[in-house]
Amino acid sequence: MRLLLDNNLSPRLREFLEGYDVEHVRNLGMAAAPDDEVIARAEQDRRVLVSADTDFGQLLAVSGARLPSVVLLRRQSGRRVEQIADLLQRNLPQVAEDLSDGAVVVLTNDEIRVRHLPISSV
Template sequence: MRFLLDNNLSNTLATGLREAGHDVLHVRDVELGAADDTTVLGFARDERRVLISADTDFGGILARSELDSPSVILFRREGGRRPVEQLRLLLANLDQLAEALKDGSMIVLTDRLVRVRKLPLIP
């Protein structure tokens, strides 16, 4: 799968996803570390990458824009989460989420919840 990691996520997560066989860019790899959320979302869409973030603003942007892509995976914290734990959580759920990600979805991941909403989001 092709991923773009947002600035609020560690390169450790990117490395782990690459080791699992995925094509991963971090926003800092493409000089978007200081870019606004709309620019990051546009890059992910143009490059056909799933955006992975911990920034809840992306849900609002998707809802207002009524875009049907890119898919976004949002980590929600129920406590401190290290990149290794984020990687474990993502890899444990990725196979079952693959089709939804391909079709365009907003996915929220926590330790206890996996919520999938098909894009476009209706406000």
């Protein structure tokens, strides 16, 4: 799976996500890029966007887009990079098919929620 880490996540997270093709927006010169440009880059590069920013789910809902998929990490402030990596490593395999088809996946320490794209207002 190809992942794009948002600016609100440590670039060090890349080191701990074994078995994944991981880029960080900072490495792409996009540290200050607006959310819509980050989404466009994730779609262009066929990557799943990983972020703690709930605005991405909102942007996808408004646009009616089917891709890119987004993994939203909730309640992770104050967590060490290793702990966040462990959360992703344990849960990404379970939602891989959903992410491949287009989804917003919300991960907390004890819950996974999946919303398939496009997100309709009905």
